[in-house]
Amino acid sequence: MSDAFSRGLLWGVLIGAVAMAVLLGLAVGPVPLSPSEAWAALRGVGDVTSVAIMQDIRAPRVALAALVGSALAMSGAALQGTLRNALAEPYLLGVSGGAAVGAVVAVALRAPFGVVPIGAFGGAVGAVILVLAIARAGGSRPDPRILLMAGVVVGAFANAVIMIALASSPPDTTRNALWWMMGSVAAATWVHVAWLAVYVAVAGGVLLTFAPEIDVLALGDDAAAGLGVNVERAGRRAYVVASLLAAATVAAAGLVGFVGLVVPHLVRARAGRGHRAVIAAAGLAGAALVIAADLVARTLRAPNELPLGAITALGGVPFFLAQLRRLR
Amino acid sequence: MHHRLSTLAVAAHVFVGASLGCARGDGRTADSASARTAIATARRDDFGDTLPATLVPRRIVSLNPATTELFFALGAGDRLVGRTEYDLYPEEALAVPALGGGMRPNVEAILGVRPDLVVLYASTENRDAATRLRAAGVPTLSLRVDRIAQFRGAVARLGEILSDTATAHVVVDSVDRTLERVRAATRGRPRAATFWKAWDSPVIAIGGGSFLTELVDIAGGRNIYGDDPRPSLDVTIEDVVRRDPDVVLAGPESAARMRAAPAWQALRAVREGRVLVVDTVLVGRPGVRLGEAAASLARLLHPGAIQ
Numbered sequence: 030m031s032d033a034f035s036r037g038l039l040w041g042v043l044i045g046a047v048a049m050a051v052l053l054g055l056a057v058g059p060v061p062l063s064p065s066e067a068w069a070a071l072r073g074v075g076d077v078t079s080v081a082i083m084q085d086i087r088a089p090r091v092a093l094a095a096l097v098g099s100a101l102a103m104s105g106a107a108l109q110g111t112l113r114n115a116l117a118e119p120y121l122l123g124v125s126g127g128a129a130v131g132a133v134v135a136v137a138l139r140a141p142f143g144v145v146p147i148g149a150f151g152g153a154v155g156a157v158i159l160v161l162a163i164a165r166a167g168g169s170r171p172d173p174r175i176l177l178m179a180g181v182v183v184g185a186f187a188n189a190v191i192m193i194a195l196a197s198s199p200p201d202t203t204r205n206a207l208w209w210m211m212g213s214v215a216a217a218t219w220v221h222v223a224w225l226a227v228y229v230a231v232a233g234g235v236l237l238t239f240a241p242e243i244d245v246l247a248l249g250d251d252a253a254a255g256l257g258v259n260v261e262r263a264g265r266r267a268y269v270v271a272s273l274l275a276a277a278t279v280a281a282a283g284l285v286g287f288v289g290l291v292v293p294h295l296v297r298a299r300a301g302r303g304h305r306a307v308i309a310a311a312g313l314a315g316a317a318l319v320i321a322a323d324l325v326a327r328t329l330r331a332p333n334e335l336p337l338g339a340i341t342a343l344g345g346v347p348f349f350l351a352q353l354r355r356l357r
Numbered sequence: 358m359h360h361r362l363s364t365l366a367v368a369a370h371v372f373v374g375a376s377l378g379c380a381r382g383d384g385r386t387a388d389s390a391s392a393r394t395a396i397a398t399a400r401r402d403d404f405g406d407t408l409p410a411t412l413v414p415r416r417i418v419s420l421n422p423a424t425t426e427l428f429f430a431l432g433a434g435d436r437l438v439g440r441t442e443y444d445l446y447p448e449e450a451l452a453v454p455a456l457g458g459g460m461r462p463n464v465e466a467i468l469g470v471r472p473d474l475v476v477l478y479a480s481t482e483n484r485d486a487a488t489r490l491r492a493a494g495v496p497t498l499s500l501r502v503d504r505i506a507q508f509r510g511a512v513a514r515l516g517e518i519l520s521d522t523a524t525a526h527v528v529v530d531s532v533d534r535t536l537e538r539v540r541a542a543t544r545g546r547p548r549a550a551t552f553w554k555a556w557d558s559p560v561i562a563i564g565g566g567s568f569l570t571e572l573v574d575i576a577g578g579r580n581i582y583g584d585d586p587r588p589s590l591d592v593t594i595e596d597v598v599r600r601d602p603d604v605v606l607a608g609p610e611s612a613a614r615m616r617a618a619p620a621w622q623a624l625r626a627v628r629e630g631r632v633l634v635v636d637t638v639l640v641g642r643p644g645v646r647l648g649e650a651a652a653s654l655a656r657l658l659h660p661g662a663i664q
Contacts, residue, residue: 059465077493085493199587201480201482202481204482205481208482331457332463333457334461334463
């Protein structure tokens with residue numbers, strides 16, 4: 030099988046998977062709608078209830094799941110390359126912990142519902158700044174290993190803050206915050222979708238243009254410096270953009286784990302060495318997987334919902350183990 | 358505490374009277390601006406949302422055990438097309454389709470039964486569902502039913518919406534009469550300092566924000582955590598020992614665990630064998646059986662005071 034053919038096959042499979050996931054996500058739900066009814070309602074034709082179900086519940090939900098999956102997977106792919114660490118992913122780097130602290134603080138201060146994502150985003154950005162500061166204090170130039178350690182430490186600290194805040198909150202606040210920390214796209218609206226779409230388009234586009242630089246960074250610092258790349262600046266730039274991308278998903282849908290870690294590994298073996306292809310393929314695969322995971326989350330125990338973050342972790346771990354065995 | 362309770366009760370009576378009054382005058386006095394304001398206020402729920410003035414609901418989803426029970430008590434159980442999986446009383450409620458939980462409910466499943474009114478528990482967790490349902494054109498009524506006064510308000514509100522204020526009146530009156538009978542029977546008796554243990558680990562006490570503290574008060578007791586405004590709170594065993602209650606109220610299993618636990622022997626009430634078992638099914642929610650619940654507590658706290 031030629032290289033070009035196998036690449037073409039990969040893109041075909043990925044685009045087909047996204048299309049299939051979108052169709053299933055729109056077609057399946059607790060209210061049975063025939064494909065023709067669903068299609069009509071999606072275009073605003075039919076009774077008010079079906080139109081509301083398609084246009085305001087299923088469609089924004091599928092769109093948000095796609096954007097969250099795509100953003101997390103692209104972020105993970107970029108971070109793994111930049112930090113030359115197969116375990117690097119936005120959550121391990123403290124982004125999720127910072128975002129969770131921001132959200133919990135917003136909830137504890139009785140901020141209105143719409144303000145919680147802003148708190149999450151602020152917390153995530155704060156964590157990124159803190160991790161960079163710690164990494165810099167560890168040496169003249171941020172070592173990827175120190176960056177990872179700083180992320181783990183900031184995450185642990187954030188956990189402690191969250192537990193203290195939750196222990197002294199009323200029960201409905203605690204449940205709200207816990208649900209959010211388990212990840213969900215159930216509250217998706219077109220406003221959420223539009224905001225995240227802007228982030229994914231801008232930050233994802235920037236990561237794709239950084240891709241050649243990430244290719245060089247992935248060779249190692251000395252090799253990269255030898256090739257004329259300002260290692261510190263390039264690494265920091267990719268790190269900040271990838272973290273912001275993950276932070277935006279946390280603000281929109283809470284903590285959806287494992288996508289940023291697993292999806293890049295799934296596509297890397299087939300998309301080749303270049304990070305432009307890896308990041309783009311991860312974006313497509315992430316979108317398809319999170320739409321599918323959300324479909325499982327809302328149908329497995331319908332009409333009750335399961336937390337999306339738990340489904341992605343449940344599905345992600347076996348995938349990851351299978352991948353490890355193949356690589357051995 | 359006592360004073361605040363009676364103020365609340367008076368306020369509730371005024372509120373019930375006002376909403377019943379304006380519902381009766383509906384139509385004839387509709388041209389009066391003050392009557393319109395009164396109706397608008399009565400139709401505003403605990404999220405601040407309002408119901409269309411002309412709404413006569415025929416297909417109701419009730420996502421709170423307390424309100425589901427109330428719809429049956431008001432004779433409108435046959436209008437329910439959805440409930441939560443926890444709404445098990447009265448028995449007829451089991452025939453109504455269960456639509457999952459009452460917190461963060463599944464909006465699509467609710468829309469699927471085509472309701473013309475959805476009644477929600479007014480917790481911040483349900484804010485999003487209420488907004489979505491209203492956006493899809495379904496009126497919502499979000500009620501917080503944690504205190505006896507809120508129960509009276511909820512009955513009045515539902516009676517008005519069902520255009521059956523007379524039955525609502527009967528329900529509130531019968532509950533109030535029983536509560537008054539219990540209060541009278543325990544009046545003048547020594548008020549036992551009461552610790553209500555709601556959970557074992559962590560130890561959770563019922564606080565002043567719960568209707569259970571009001572029931573203890575009516576039944577001739579005094580909640581040792583009644584000064585805390587929260588409905589329930591985490592406490593330490595040592596703090597309970599410091600407050601030295603005369604009696605402990607707990608569910609059957611919780612009471613058995615407490616009697617067997619070495620740490621709880623530090624409490625005088627436990628050593629002296631005054632851990633009393635409450636009927637958690639009866640006292641579990643502020644509903645139409647509030648009066649019976651108060652009577653059952655009075656029987657525990659003051660044996661012989663009430664039949």
